[in-house]
Amino acid sequence: MPAKPSHEVTQLLAAWSEGDRSALDKLLPLVDRELHKLAHRYMSHEREGHTLQTTALVNEAYLKLIDQKVDWQNRAHFFGIAAQVMRRILIDHARRHLGPKHGGGNTISLDEAAVVSIERAAELVALDEALTTLAKVDERKSRVVELRYFGGLSVEETATVLGVSAETITRDWRRAKAFLRRELSTD
């Protein structure tokens, strides 16, 4: 009998935040699977406008995977992982909708859609690209954005994950957004 998933994930999380790097390797696929499952469900049911509520999704994964007794620092670390996974799911999803030109597998043909369909897919992909650009020069700011956008983490939680003060996050956040806004408007 495998251990109850919530127990297993909680243990791994604790091990990882205490420095066990190998725990992360086991943790990621578990989070990945759960989020994919949830995301799939959301995308097939909450289709209106496709504003996938990433925060809600990550939270749901958290409730499913983690013992609720876990302390809030570990919780933040979990969300930190979830944010990365979430970003990938969203961008994959957006790329798929944009078709082969953007490098996704083309499962849904948009070819006949003389219409605005998943309207913001292109923008989402652009955001992802801008974030990657930012990461090349400033890894931490890019992580701040990822955690806050895709994981829905608060300033304090982001600070915990990155091991800096909340004030630093607030300042990083503001400057990162200016960077992204500039990238996106001048592209």
Add this chain to the structure above:
Amino acid sequence: MTTPQRWQEIDRIFAAALEREPAERAAFLGEACAGDELLRQEVESLLANDNPESLAGADAVQEAQRLLKHRAARMAIPPNSRLGRYEIRSQIGSGGMGEVYLARDPKINRDVAIKVLPAAFSSDSERLRRFEQEAQAVGALNHPNILSIYDVDTHEGSPYLVSELLEGETLREQLNGAALPVGKSLDYAFQIASGLAAAHAKGIVHRDLKPDNLFITREGRVKILDFGIAKLIQPRDASVSDTELPTRILNTQPGMVMGTVGYMSPEQVKGLKVDHRSDIFSLGVILYEMLSGKRAFHCQSAIETLNAILKEDPPELSQFNGHVNASLERVVKHCLEKSAEHRFQSATDVAFSLEALSGLSSSLQLATASVPTPERPQNYARLAWVVAGVCLLGLLAALPLAIAYLRRPAVDERVLKVSLLPPEKVSMAGTLPGIALSPDGRRLAFIASLEGRDTLFVRSLDSLSAQALPGTEGAAGNSAPFWSPDSRFIGFSAGGKLKKIDASGGPPQTVCDAASRGGTWNRDGVIIFGSGASGPLFRVSAAGGEPSPVTTLDQARSETSHRWPFFLPDGKHFLYFVRSNQAENGGVYAGSLDGKETKRLLPATLNAAYAPPGFLLFLRNETLMAQRFDAGELQLSGEPFPVAEHVAYNLGLARGDFSVSENGVLAYRSGSGEINQPFWFDREGKQIGSLGKAGLYFTLWLSPDESRAAMDRSDPKTGTNDIWLFDLSRDLPSRFTTDPGGESNPLWSPDGSRIVFVSNRDGVLYQKMASGGGNQEVILKSPDDKVPDDWSADGQFIVYETLNPKTKRDLWVLPVSGDRKPFPFLQTEFDEQQAQFSPDGKWIVYTSDESGGPEIYAQRFPAAGDRLRVSTAGGCQPKWRRDGKELFYIATDRKLMAVDIKMGDSFVAGVPHALFGTRVLSLTDFRSHYSVSGDGQRFLINSTIEEIHATPISVVVNWTADLKR
């Protein structure tokens, strides 16, 4: 490329510049960059993109949308370039069949979609010419279910199509491998068939109908895309010039998706000549897929799929979907006949059959029950119900006639009346004004209480039952639902938000934050709504957004509320009801979206509606009247004449309980405005007494000595609220306030000598001696709306509610002595209301919706500190037992709950248990509809009168027919 080192430098100066006031930044940059002009430009561009306002965390997609508002996606045709006369804005889609752009037509200033086909498609000039002709012919169809083509042209050898811009998704996306509800499937199929019928009538065959080129707009309208394109891309073969060669399409055209073969007709597969009946086959395949979630023909390879189309019948639909009945199965099979000769011969026939299946028994119900409203409507209606049910099968033959009858009420038809009972276990009490007919007269929306929860229901007039719409629990009974002009969506109010929902089901969507008193929706997607108990009308886009006022309360005329708007046919003018503290200024008005016109049409205490061909309908006492009305000139003429008797109304809300469609259907509820009465109950819920007589009562408050009760009730003649005192021993009511404005929410002082109340005239809190003598004294005057909630037992404080546009309902405390300077107690972004001091004055219990629904909380007083949630599954209207050891409240299913409480240093609440079910009018209308005796043994509750629960709704078809005689 910026290096990390360079970026560090930029970022450092950027950060330092942000620390400075904007005015000082230029000087700072000059110094910090020390002549490095590129550095300075970098920082300046970042500063230009700094937006401290948007610092809040947000959802990724929404935030990306905000960030990228002005950004055009990468594209083959760059933004701001031109294609013919069109200005390209951004690319919105791409694929094998071409690129799609969002563009602007400067000539008429409208956004359009442009699809540019690959140049290769136009190498054959003859074929291109035919394609253009056909596209133009389709464009000329102007059918709601066909994508409108505005223009066809060629750009550098690439043909392009200019079409209307739609928002929504393809049927493929909507299906996503799962079945749709039967009702929705039928509706979509009906719309597709209608579009096809129009095209076929012009000799245009689609040839490539599939879920990928059926588009569902946000409003639920189906648009058929790409008529005739299949023909264009098909390689020409002189020997079979007008046939289809699907295998060649498959092999030669890159970008054609293999999946599309599954929707071809057998004659297409065989390469025979195709006609409109090929589209009917494809429609059958699509309908099959909508109903089952499975493709009718789907095998491992395209060749096998093609073979299946030729030889195999798909599995029975009932295997996948228990809701598919035999008739529907037959219709699908009839579309899927292998031989075109054996299929439906026209899309019109398909549409007709589908329509019949969407459950059109009602017209036949109407037809069979075509007798005047009987004297005992309830019993009769029950009978009609059963009769209609039993006869359903036998009467199928009569369907087409009945449908035609309902849809085209001709002037010389008879008036038909029928009574509809609310569904079983559903109560319509307390939700008086909540009925709304769809503009097409085919469906009725109403709010009724299901297991104690107010819920939006829809009943197709041609079906035998009403459906509760999931997700609408908590729909506000004090705001009638309203329909979109295409009869597909219903607007309603719930949880302080204006929402809309697809009448066929689906999740409700929030339009904006606003309580509402009625709404109306025009063809341009503008919703006007009444903003609540007081205030002007607001407008908001049906797609959502920030509401803005569309009328202004005329203070000089003492107007307190504009409500129940109703668009006139031009979609620019509307009717609305004005409440004023000066009765002569109240009534039905006409206004306009541009705010320029305001005209009082008639004095009234209730709302009015417009009905084609030109009538204003309004209530006089209990009689529904109609009067000739020229909607263009906003002019009434002739004399009003009665249309229906004994129509229910609610003077408090100023709403008559009737609704008219655009095609001669009228619905109303019978009854009077007297709907509730105070009744005594014991702890077991046994009714042990009553007070006064039926009326419309709201707040109820026992005096501290329990000899009297104060209530606010609505005057049946004027609709204004006054406070009444009931002498309990003699069951003797006396009016406590008499002034022409409305007074409400009475509150006893702890010693029983005075009563505090609020006047809607000026929002002032007054107090007046309970003996009735003396003048009323102003105790608090401030510009915001207020409601007094409770007076602390030591007489020191009054806790009251205010309504703040930002923080919604808040709790404030007014010290009764001293400087009487109010201070806020709870001011959050949620609604806090119905506050009650604990008997020891150290806690306040109140209702808050912070968890998503109303719940009871206890919070320390005066300094807000420890806090505890008391209710477990929804609760409102808390009331104490006098010793503070028990708290009562009403759960969201209207059950009266009791909780044991221990108060000392901390607040300990036991597990709530239900005492009995109540029939209170409303849960969270900032009032307490009941009172508890000091010993907690008896409850005086304003309860709706039981008979009202089963009030039938009368439906009249062709109500105007009688008028012609």
